[in-house]
Amino acid sequence: MKILVAIKQVPERDAQLSIASDARWIEEDGLNYVINEPDAYALEEALQLREQHGGEVIALCAGPDRVTSTLREALAKGADRAIHLASDTLGTLDTLALALVLADAIRSESPDLILTGLQSDDLGLGQTGVVLAELLGLPHSTLVLHVEKTATGIRVKRELEDGWFQHIDLPLPAVLTIQSGGNKLRYATLMGIKKAKTKETRTVEAATPATPATVELTRVFLPEKQKQTQMLTGSPAEIAAQLVEKLRSEVRVL
Amino acid sequence: MSTVLVVTEQKYDAQKNAAISRISLEALAAGQALAASLGADCAAAVLGDSSAANELTSKALSRVYLLEHPLLKQYTPDAYNKALEQLIRATSPAWVLFPHTYQVRDFAPALAARFGQSLISDVIAIRPGPTFVRQLFQGKLNAEYHRAGSDSAPGFISVQAGSFRVEDLQPGTAAIEAFQVELADGDIRTKPSEPFRESAQTVDLAAAPIIVSVGRGIREQENMPLVESLAQALGAELAASRPICDAGWFPIERQVGSSGHTVAPRLYLAVGISGAIQHLVGMKGSKTIIAINKDENAPIFEVADYGVVGDLFEIVPELTKAINSAKS
Ligand SMILES: Cc1cc2nc3c(=O)[nH]c(=O)nc-3n(C[C@H](O)[C@H](O)[C@H](O)COP(=O)(O)OP(=O)(O)OC[C@H]3O[C@@H](n4cnc5c(N)ncnc54)[C@H](O)[C@@H]3O)c2cc1C
Ligand SMILES: Nc1ncnc2c1ncn2[C@@H]1O[C@H](COP(=O)(O)O)[C@@H](O)[C@H]1O
Numbered sequence: 354m355k356i357l358v359a360i361k362q363v364p365e366r367d368a369q370l371s372i373a374s375d376a377r378w379i380e381e382d383g384l385n386y387v388i389n390e391p392d393a394y395a396l397e398e399a400l401q402l403r404e405q406h407g408g409e410v411i412a413l414c415a416g417p418d419r420v421t422s423t424l425r426e427a428l429a430k431g432a433d434r435a436i437h438l439a440s441d442t443l444g445t446l447d448t449l450a451l452a453l454v455l456a457d458a459i460r461s462e463s464p465d466l467i468l469t470g471l472q473s474d475d476l477g478l479g480q481t482g483v484v485l486a487e488l489l490g491l492p493h494s495t496l497v498l499h500v501e502k503t504a505t506g507i508r509v510k511r512e513l514e515d516g517w518f519q520h521i522d523l524p525l526p527a528v529l530t531i532q533s534g535g536n537k538l539r540y541a542t543l544m545g546i547k548k549a550k551t552k553e554t555r556t557v558e559a560a561t562p563a564t565p566a567t568v569e570l571t572r573v574f575l576p577e578k579q580k581q582t583q584m585l586t587g588s589p590a591e592i593a594a595q596l597v598e599k600l601r602s603e604v605r606v607l
Numbered sequence: 608m609s610t611v612l613v614v615t616e617q618k619y620d621a622q623k624n625a626a627i628s629r630i631s632l633e634a635l636a637a638g639q640a641l642a643a644s645l646g647a648d649c650a651a652a653v654l655g656d657s658s659a660a661n662e663l664t665s666k667a668l669s670r671v672y673l674l675e676h677p678l679l680k681q682y683t684p685d686a687y688n689k690a691l692e693q694l695i696r697a698t699s700p701a702w703v704l705f706p707h708t709y710q711v712r713d714f715a716p717a718l719a720a721r722f723g724q725s726l727i728s729d730v731i732a733i734r735p736g737p738t739f740v741r742q743l744f745q746g747k748l749n750a751e752y753h754r755a756g757s758d759s760a761p762g763f764i765s766v767q768a769g770s771f772r773v774e775d776l777q778p779g780t781a782a783i784e785a786f787q788v789e790l791a792d793g794d795i796r797t798k799p800s801e802p803f804r805e806s807a808q809t810v811d812l813a814a815a816p817i818i819v820s821v822g823r824g825i826r827e828q829e830n831m832p833l834v835e836s837l838a839q840a841l842g843a844e845l846a847a848s849r850p851i852c853d854a855g856w857f858p859i860e861r862q863v864g865s866s867g868h869t870v871a872p873r874l875y876l877a878v879g880i881s882g883a884i885q886h887l888v889g890m891k892g893s894k895t896i897i898a899i900n901k902d903e904n905a906p907i908f909e910v911a912d913y914g915v916v917g918d919l920f921e922i923v924p925e926l927t928k929a930i931n932s933a934k935s
Pocket of ligand 1: 366822825863899
């Protein structure tokens with residue numbers, strides 16, 4: 354199976370975010386970037402499928418130069434090669450325009466299976482994989498935890514709301530968006546890191562999408578507080594004493 | 608007159624009776640409000656089930672489109688997209704609005720793409736313009752979005768659960784209009800099977816009066832005894848955010864949130880949980896919420912009654928000690 358995994362690089366989770374001076378995005382200077390979490394699970398699923406059925410895993414990431422560190426990590430974990438779609442202006446694209454750029458790069462590889470994360474940690478759109486399927490004319494399934502090869506294609510385990518699941522059968526080629534938690538993530542081994550140096554990362558200038566953006570992010574701001582939260586301050590011991598007092602007299606659980 | 612079309616979803620009870628889901632009613636309220644601000648009509652679409660459509664005839668809607676077809680009985684993205692594409696082409700709404708459910712996530716982005724549009728997903732507020740507000744960075748920041756370019760195709764929006772009020776849904780009368788869709792077996796590329804639940808439950812989180820819930824702030828499995836002691840002191844049940852269950856530190860039956868359990872205890876004590884919407888929907892109905900988090904901007908404080916900005920590794924042991932000595 355030839356499997357392509359679309360990976361996004363995002364600011365690390367605990368990062369202290371500040372709004373950029375033009376209020377159109379965040380201040381990016383000084384941030385640490387990591388692989389988008391569900392994408393790590395997508396890569397893991399791809400690597401396990403290759404280990405069972407043979408084939409090739411290709412990591413694809415669109416973004417500025419910094420994203421090559423995330424692609425190197427994917428190679429160190431076991432991806433066979435990587436494609437960097439170089440672009441400094443992805444931030445201004447909407448989902449459709451970004452998916453058009455990614456679809457162009459994917460078409461020339463004609464993979465059997467395309468995996469994305471179900472959602473990016475920064476934009477949180479949860480759309481790119483589904484739009485890719487539409488643009489490539491392929492069937493898809495979302496929120497996938499597990500993939501199994503069948504005689505006619507694949508069978509996936511999909512997450513539904515409130516603890517329910519469902520199996521879906523799909524023919525190949527297909528697009529899946531992967532939910533976190535389906536597998537245990539592997540670490541890159543020393544050997545893997547060494548090997549990654551010999552693997553190919555192809556850099557391609559991202560094409561300018563033919564269609565203009567239909568949706569525009571115009572202002573970033575801090576959420577307004579909706580609830581009056583009573584903040585407790587002091588030393589840890591003082592805070593603990595105040596909490597006990599609340600638990601006793603107001604919450605009445607002590 | 609231009610139209611805001613709201614695509615609804617049904618929930619089935621144990622007897623397989625269909626009802627419009629709560630989040631769909633919220634989406635209808637949002638659709639009515641958007642329509643009112645634009646001087647437009649609001650219409651609804653119901654796929655698959657006429658009994659659910661009947662429920663909407665008492666709402667202020669210009670039409671309830673009923674799309675019935677054997678291939679719409681069980682959801683597939685192909686059938687839904689094809690059917691809705693036909694309805695949208697025939698009725699040319701200015702806006703198409705969805706509830707942001709797992710099912711909508713599965714098809715609506717592709718439907719929007721079919722019209723050359725990007726879906727503005729998971730909207731929490733609609734302001735004049737129209738301006739749509741949605742969250743970034745798992746709720747740490749908000750952003751305003753606008754449509755850009757030509758509006759010859761409809762705009763596509765999905766709204767987040769709990770952001771619009773069912774109580775605001777305007778009553779009225781609406782006529783049901785059957786809309787014929789053309790679907791063939793060959794249109795459906797994926798084959799779904801019946802939904803199922805995993806392993807039997809051994810804890811009943813929904814019945815627990817006190818819950819201590821732990822998130823990724825705990826960092827490592829070795830640190831879990833810290834919250835276990837706190838739960839023991841309080842006589843609380845233990846729960847967790849998704850990443851803790853993903854890592855296998857707790858079984859999934861202890862997960863709170865949209866893909867886990869919905870709980871509403873007397874006390875929910877959130878330790879090192881950021882408060883992403885998928886977690887909040889599972890616990891924001893709790894009577895009292897206490898949050899301990901080192902980040903003062905963590906969205907968990909949006910729903911907390913009492914907040915502590917600080918290091919859980921300092922505060923939790925002190926709290927456990929204080930509770931134990933208060934009890935003795
Ligand atoms: C479709 C879908 C379904 C989902 N379903 C669920 C679900 O059912 N349940 C769920 O929980 N999530 C769910 N998620 C994931 C959700 O979006 C969040 O990623 C998740 O809830 C984050 O968990 P967390 O708060 O533990 O981790 P993080 O977001 O990483 O937050 C950790 C928090 O700990 C704080 N912290 C760190 N160190 C300390 C310290 N020393 N002292 C105090 N505080 C500290 C940080 O400030 C941070 O706020 C779902 C996501 C999607 C897309
Ligand atoms: N710039 C990018 N490069 C590669 N893949 C991406 C990019 N942006 C988004 N994706 C993929 O699309 C998924 C969903 O992103 P989103 O629609 O933004 O929530 C991510 O988890 C990635 O797998």
